Amino acid sequence: MCKASAEKAKEISFAEVKSHNTPKSAWAVVNKQVIDITDFAKRHPGGDIILLAAGKDATVLYHTYHPKGVPQALLDKLQIGTLPDSDVPDSYYDWSSPFYDTLCKRVVERLKTLNRPLRGNSDIQIKAVGILLCFWGSLYKMYTSEFHQAIVWSIVMGVFAHFVGTCIQHDGNHGAFSKMPFINTAAGWTMDMIGASAFTWQFQHMLGHHPYTNLLDVHEEENKAKEIDTPMEQKDQESDPDVFSSFPLMRMHPVHEPLWYNKYQHLYAPVLFAFMTLAKVFQQDIEVAMNKRLYHIDAKCRYGNVWNLVRFWGMKALSTLYMIGLPCYFHGTKGGLILFTVGHLTCGEVLATMFIVNHVIEGVSFAKKDSREEVNGSSKPATAQGVTPMDETLKASSIKAENKVPLNDWAAVQCQTSVNWSPGSWFWNHFSGGLSHQIEHHLFPSICHTNYVHIQDVVEDTCREFGVPYQSEPNLFVAYGKMLNHLKAMGRMKAL
Numbered sequence: 001m002c003k004a005s006a007e008k009a010k011e012i013s014f015a016e017v018k019s020h021n022t023p024k025s026a027w028a029v030v031n032k033q034v035i036d037i038t039d040f041a042k043r044h045p046g047g048d049i050i051l052l053a054a055g056k057d058a059t060v061l062y063h064t065y066h067p068k069g070v071p072q073a074l075l076d077k078l079q080i081g082t083l084p085d086s087d088v089p090d091s092y093y094d095w096s097s098p099f100y101d102t103l104c105k106r107v108v109e110r111l112k113t114l115n116r117p118l119r120g121n122s123d124i125q126i127k128a129v130g131i132l133l134c135f136w137g138s139l140y141k142m143y144t145s146e147f148h149q150a151i152v153w154s155i156v157m158g159v160f161a162h163f164v165g166t167c168i169q170h171d172g173n174h175g176a177f178s179k180m181p182f183i184n185t186a187a188g189w190t191m192d193m194i195g196a197s198a199f200t201w202q203f204q205h206m207l208g209h210h211p212y213t214n215l216l217d218v219h220e221e222e223n224k225a226k227e228i229d230t231p232m233e234q235k236d237q238e239s240d241p242d243v244f245s246s247f248p249l250m251r252m253h254p255v256h257e258p259l260w261y262n263k264y265q266h267l268y269a270p271v272l273f274a275f276m277t278l279a280k281v282f283q284q285d286i287e288v289a290m291n292k293r294l295y296h297i298d299a300k301c302r303y304g305n306v307w308n309l310v311r312f313w314g315m316k317a318l319s320t321l322y323m324i325g326l327p328c329y330f331h332g333t334k335g336g337l338i339l340f341t342v343g344h345l346t347c348g349e350v351l352a353t354m355f356i357v358n359h360v361i362e363g364v365s366f367a368k369k370d371s372r373e374e375v376n377g378s379s380k381p382a383t384a385q386g387v388t389p390m391d392e393t394l395k396a397s398s399i400k401a402e403n404k405v406p407l408n409d410w411a412a413v414q415c416q417t418s419v420n421w422s423p424g425s426w427f428w429n430h431f432s433g434g435l436s437h438q439i440e441h442h443l444f445p446s447i448c449h450t451n452y453v454h455i456q457d458v459v460e461d462t463c464r465e466f467g468v469p470y471q472s473e474p475n476l477f478v479a480y481g482k483m484l485n486h487l488k489a490m491g492r493m494k495a496l
């Protein structure tokens with residue numbers, strides 16, 4: 001055996017991979033191959049977001065951020081060893097079906113036909129300039145207007161801060177804003193510009209929510225209920241923080257035991273939404289930077305680097321100055337704090353309203369994984385009422401045996417756990433930063449949101465062909481009503 005092949009065959013334990021979790025020494029696992037991405041990160045065409053994979057099993061990220069595919073030869077070149085079979089982490093997901101590959105090919109083909117680049121479209125860039133001008137313009141007017149007018153400007157500023165979140169930073173951090181990595185990084189930084197940390201967002205959204213949508217680790221949730229904190233090295237990576245982090249205030253996933261006040265959650269949820277961004281800015285961000293972890297997610301891939309910590313604290317200080325300090329200077333301490341709070345509550349309310357309806361709504365599926373049981377035997381995606389919509393769609397379609405999609409196929413799970421609203425609407429797609437086309441976004445996070453309206457029919461048709469559910473609500477109003485119905489039902493029903 002030559003030296004290179006012997007090195008690749010060398011067994012490297014998952015514990016050792018996990019210890020190479022910083023930008024200085026970044027190892028990751030992709031399909032059992034252990035790769036060293038420390039140097040490659042500097043020339044990775046998608047930018048340094050590849051470092052989010054440091055110390056982790058990056059199989060899902062690898063498969064889902066590259067719709068055009070990545071040559072196997074590149075992985076082989078980066079390979080430094082192999083994970084022993086006993087160490088390969090159990091996964092909820094199945095990758096055997098041709099469903100996702102077919103979707104990728106058709107979507108790439110459609111965008112090629114329309115002559116639209118997958119990322120970095122001029123439409124998002126023009127929109128971004130307009131949003132930034134309006135954000136800074138309204139902030140300036142908030143400083144310089146009479147107090148009663150300044151209140152109106154702080155509401156306007158809150159609305160535009162939300163647009164910065166949905167239409168600029170979201171694509172930037174996903175690597176979808178531009179072909180040029182440094183522009184994506186700059187677009188991602190606009191999250192820090194509005195006061196919240198892009199790094200915390202990357203951990204929660206890109207490492208937690210996206211790959212493992214509506215999926216919960218049952219064992220971990222049981223431990224939490226008993227106030228046992230599983231050691232970090234034993235935590236299961238496959239769990240979605242978006243559906244457990246608001247529990248017990250809000251019960252969204254059927255795994256959790258309801259508390260008496262959850263009965264009223266559909267009434268108080270709209271009020272809580274408004275506080276979402278304040279909680280992120282003042283509590284979650286700081287806690288994550290100090291502890292270098294977000295729940296079960298190791299945060300050293302970012303905070304294991306001094307420059308990133310300087311960036312984090314520097315941006316916190318700067319944004320505090322112009323979001324709180326200057327309003328207090330112009331309007332007095334009380335007035336400044338009122339203006340800051342009104343802006344934040346507005347931003348939180350609009351943001352949460354458009355986001356929550358995509359995954360927490362009647363008809364959507366939830367999944368649970370129990371590492372103590374046979375993988376995939378533990379649960380199939382099902383609604384809060386225990387119905388699996390894909391059982392029905394599979395029955396109704398005449399699919400060739402070789403095309404049959406397993407219920408836990410990664411892409412099929414994304415379709416079962418996400419919901420669109422106003423599908424095909426150019427206006428709402430732009431307004432919501434692509435949140436209205438959440439199914440397309442979850443399947444293709446590295447594709448710019450302005451493309452979703454152009455690929456929506458391709459995705460819907462392919463889902464129909466493969467018997468995969470595709471839930472769309474006619475508009476945000478209907479979706480919001482169904483979200484409240486779901487919260488109401490969840491507040492009353494027993495744990496499944």
Ligand code: HEM
Nearest residue numbers: 045046049050052053058061062065068070118174175446
């Ligand atoms: C783990 C090993 C990885 C390897 C070997 C790798 C390799 C590559 C390659 C070769 C490309 C160019 C593809 C093309 O031109 O079509 C690419 C693009 C990209 N990668 Fe990765 N990548 C890895 C992980 C990741 C991760 C973890 C993320 C995100 C968290 C990511 C995000 C992206 C993005 C956004 C692009 C641009 C996609 C596009 O232009 O369509 N990559 N990567």
